[in-house]
Amino acid sequence: MHSIGEMGRDSGLGVSALRFYDRAGVLPPARVDPATGYRWYTPEQLDEARLLARLRQAGMPLADVRLVLAAWSGGDTGLVPRLLDGHLRRLERELADARGALSAVRARLGPKESTMTTTTARTTRLTVPADEFAAALDSVRFAVGTDPELPVLGGILFDVEEADLHLVATDRYRMAVARATTTGHGGGRIQLTVPAPLVDAMRALLTDDSPALLTVDGDAIEVETQGRRVAGRALGEEFPDYRRLTRLPEGRRIPLDVPALRQALAGQDGERCALLLTDTVTVADEVDEPGTGDRVGVDPAFLLDALAGGDDGMLLEYVGPKAPLVLLRPDTEDAFSLLMPCTLDA
Template identity: 90%
Template sequence: MRSIGEMGRDSGLGVSALRFYDRVGVLPPARVDPATGYRWYAPEQLDEARLLARLRQAGMPLADVRLVLAAWSGGDTGLVPRLLDGHLRRLERELADARGALSAVRARLGHKESTMTTTTRTRTARLTVPAAEFAAALDSVRFAVGTDPELPVLGGILFDVEGEDLHVVATDRYRMAVARASTTGHGGERVQLTAPAPLVDAMRALLTGDFPALLTVDGDGIELETQGRRVAGHGLGEEFPDYRRLTRLPEGRRIPLDVPALRQGLAGQDGERCALVLTDTVTVADEAVESGLEPGYGSGVAGDRVGVNPAFLLDALAVGDDMLLEYVGPKAPLVLLRSGTEDAFSLLMPCTLDA
């Protein structure tokens, strides 16, 4: 017999997915210990679990998955090819519909670009930033820079200068980080430029000590000078997403974080998702009670449960130990911010825990 932890590792489904498929009756365990609630799976269920993982990877609805597994386990393999072919035809229809919808969106974008009135705006800013404050701001957002070659504009950090404020922003779509540094010397209109990550890293390397740094944005060029050293380069030349709109969220419930304990709990997670339990603090849901290893707490703990990518959350927690989590709802981004300040925060998209 396999514990749920062993079954999750061997099948590729994961513990939370196996719990879900048990709850909905798709893949119940062969035995549940009446005293501990531990789930145990028979050896022959491994092939069934692996088949289930492939079907869900292909996006097959649960109703059809049930039929495939029932036919497969019952030896009626004649039904399975018809179900697979029907799902494939449905995917092809959905793809054709998606192509049509995206073509319509592209046409609307093209019409909007051709009808917009071009306005001239100032693209030059010259400002002074405290080196330590600037370095801290860059360190707070660097982890969220994207690496998708299809979206090169997300492979950099946005420098957004307006009045006496400099905001730096990074996002890879699944998370976004924003930080602010105070400046002097500009005080004018808004100027934006997205600098590629290697250029930002070179700038960050100059920001040592407590010295002023002179930052200049001129057209598509950006330059940093401090302590007689200088780094300059060009922006990515694409418009960065409107981060102000993306960070406009309803007010949520703020929960103080025990960051060292949360880091420790996340360090033991080796998958792409894990569950957080939100009560008067935030803890990682203990899967040990389900894996048959040792008693702990699991789905019986009161409080909201939300799925996250543990590696992404660890990145967001690296900026300090005095942090809060703001919880808006199960489908809304989680907001992580430092206690007592709104100058640096990050958003993290939740993951589904069902499958």
């Protein structure tokens, strides 16, 4: 028989997904150890698990998945093609509806005059403490996007307003914001998105607490410190309005035991896990009694990134099950990150 770990590895579903499909009655194990609760599967169930993974990859609802698996395992394969064809027709209708809706959106979209004062036409120079600049870059770098379809998210927004330099990165599923103080800038607001390779080259210069000179000239940007400099050009597209995206209602703040949470997350091998939110934040176990706290799904790798460099004193702000989780640093609320929750229905 296969252990749940072996089934997760060989089927592509993962352990957390197999646990969910057991509780949902879709793929119950052949045997459950009465003493430990550990699940065991027969070799024949491996084929079912692989089929289940493909059906879910195709977006088939669980109700139809149950019927496909039941018909297939019972030898009644006549029902299976009809279910597959029906699902494909449903996807085609949904795609046609989505195309129509997006065409309507495009027709309504037009040039929208920005109310934001952005000045990059003249050369602007400002000074940033190198250690503060480096800490801010480190706080947001993990959230830079890598999707080639959205190149503007492949960099960090530099947003200068009065004496503040805000740094922002997002890949749609998470966002990180940090702030550094500046001197020497007396003009209007400056915004430009610096590509990740240039950001990394800048960060490599910031090795001590010496001041760093930041120069912006149109879409050109340069950082100089200790006689060394790195320069390049910003991305040409406009970064999303991060202030709108971070405008959330106040939630419940829960202290984090960062070392314990890191250790628990490191043991997760799937793309999602459940956090149990009570007076503390822990990784929920399947045997946790219902009603003992709020549960919210997260990508464990993404949460580990957000916890990097943090220590006890970090807070998680919980607004609601569908709202982003907010991770706050203990020393300042000017550096924080948002993490979109994910569904727990595998």
